[in-house]
Amino acid sequence: MKLAELGEFRLIDVLSKTVDDSRDSQLPQQKNIVIGIGDDTAAWKNTRGITLATTDCLVENIHFRQGQTSWRDLGWKALAVNLSDIAAMGGTPEHALVTIGLPHDLEMEPVIDLYKGILEAGNTFGVAIAGGDTTSSKTIFISITLTGSSGKQMLKRSSARPGDLIAVTGHPGMAAAGFKLINGKLGNSEFDSPLKQAFLRPYPRIAEGNVILSAGGRTAIDISDGLMADLQHICGSSGTGACIHTDLIPIHPAVRKAFPSQALDLALGGGEDYELLFAADAGVIEKVRKRTATEVTIIGEITAGPASVVRAVDANGSPYQLENTGWEHFGKF
Amino acid sequence: MKLAELGEFRLIDVLSKTVDDSRDSQLPQQKNIVIGIGDDTAAWKNTRGITLATTDCLVENIHFRQGQTSWRDLGWKALAVNLSDIAAMGGTPEHALVTIGLPHDLEMEPVIDLYKGILEAGNTFGVAIAGGDTTSSKTIFISITLTGSSGKQMLKRSSARPGDLIAVTGHPGMAAAGFKLINGKLGNSEFDSPLKQAFLRPYPRIAEGNVILSAGGRTAIDISDGLMADLQHICGSSGTGACIHTDLIPIHPAVRKAFPSQALDLALGGGEDYELLFAADAGVIEKVRKRTATEVTIIGEITAGPASVVRAVDANGSPYQLENTGWEHFGKF
DSSP, rough: OBBBHHHHHHHHHHHEEEEEEEHTOOHHHHHTTESSSSSEEEEETTEEEEEEEEEEEEEBBTTOTTTTTTTHHHHHHHHHHHHHHHTTTTTTEEEEEEEEEEEETTTTHHHHHHHHHHHHHHHHTTTTEEEEEEEEEOOOOOEEEEEEOSSSSSBBTOOOOOOOOOEEEEEEEEHHHHHHHHHHHHOSSSGGHHHHHHHHOOOOOHHHHHHHHTTTEEEEEOOSOOHHHHHHHHHHHHHEEEEEEEGGGOOOOHHHHHHHHHHHHHHHHOOOOOOOOEOOOOOHHHHHHOOOOEEEEEEEEEEEEOOOOOEEOOOTTTTTSSOHHHHHSSSSO | OOOOHHHHHHHHHHHHHHHHHHHOTTTHHHEEEEESSSSEEEEEETTEEEEEEEEEEEEETTTTTTTBBBBHHHHHHHHHHHHHHHTTTTTTTEEEEEOOOOEEEEEEHHHHHHHHHHHHHHHHHTTTTEEEEEEESSSOOEEEEEEEESSSSOSSTTTTTOEEEEEEESTTHHHHHHHHHHHHTTOOOOOGGHHHHHHHSSOOOOHHHHHHHHHTTEEEEEEEOOOOHHHHHHHHTTTTTTEEGGGGGGOOOHHHHHHHHTTHHHHHHOOOOOEEEEEOOHHHHHHHHHOOSSSEEEEEHHHHHHTTTTEOOTTTSOOOOSSOOOOSHHHHH
């Protein structure tokens, strides 16, 4: 079967199984893994607590196109998508290794701008660039590995319980709307700029992740794949269902203005938002609200079942059918 | 200036300077970096000792060609080149994150074989695969980040002193000879198999790195770029010169047989060997020899100067001029 037919998530399942089947479970390094493949980051124990590690890659013509982003923004985003994974664990980012593949006929200046963007994000969020690799490649890619730390507790995908409320930071759908504007060469009004920015230069929710964890939250994910798709990841890992109320989704006015008929679908199905979706009881969510200036909105609840099924209902309780749930890197493999 | 004119090593210099200029030196994460860009791995302090981290990437048509390697060997090598960097620090490998970029029309089976090769190397050297990323990409690439640990001491590039002897493990040049055989579609005798294996499935010198460090060694590098080029990296970092005696180079009989007139140049200039080159006094080298079954050969000495200049002399003391010193990913950027 070709990867295009399999899709990214099933590919990850197959590779996880390959790792499970082939690994040596007696290895000390295997035994101290707290979280392996299948969460926002990996995590392993050491004497000072938990080390988090994540890796995320941006590939030309899959995640970005030359000419549609500045090199500096591209560098910022390459680190930001990794920071978002640390945020989704409630962790603190620490060190990054940066691998870049570049065509031999590229000029030096864009590469320096790319690095400056990475460093800007690093300085903003307390990350030191410790090393990396450079290589020639026909296709441009930026692959960053980011480490971080957490105490004994972390925000996981697998800890949702029926009765938990589901909340989201910020305004999902902004990045997907920005992507549509950029890709369709639409919207150059001042009003569109926050949407394009949301796509080109996402701001990872590190502080909010820390707040959710310290407020007693246990379950979170970043919505890089889209709200519904990522909620399904939580349900799949937790063995629960979920129900979303479409009238509660905090759609940004700029999204409504730019795409009136598609705004809800962009909010539910669009990816690349890097907001946090979390499940907790009402008391925890109230504490989170008090401790951050970021908008936090309750949009639904975790249900006992059916397992791995995320339903969306409108204000009347009627089922709402999304056109597209999530994207896999702007298309299938 | 285009990257092709600049070359990989100067690109790394420029990017290192960009990092130095832009980083926030007050960051705690910056302050605990022991080794940043410019050694085999990065290293930072934590309460249990030193964390090592390295990342190395194999790119299609730069580091490998489909059809010239099995997918399983490719997976092994992708982890092995990272293991070699940990070996060059005298460290112990721990956890790996694996990022793969794959074209959408690739079949599933080769991807599983690739992973099995990574896992085989992981199980052999005590590495747990903790996570990773998969993405669509026209150009196939495998980017692995590997962490490890060491005590307070590490093998560095910067600690060579005039008077140190220079030693090398194994037989440099085997991988370069293997690469020539594979690429020229030459040599299918049994005699050629170890050469092809040396290129396709390098065996990182983890145990030997540990022995060099415990025997009192302080200076090492893996010769992935070629013996002369990597010795120059040591001299550049240490502010020393070096002199190599060509008659002492341990050339493998299979290399001599396959490439009689080029054998010495392959040993001095060929890359991808993943042997360890180290500088130490005679007593340390003798201890290393006693503690490993791997061949260890003294091939020259570190000199006071001229700084960063590596000379090669023949048995009569006459200068020996290499045709090509090292390669940069089988060619320039």
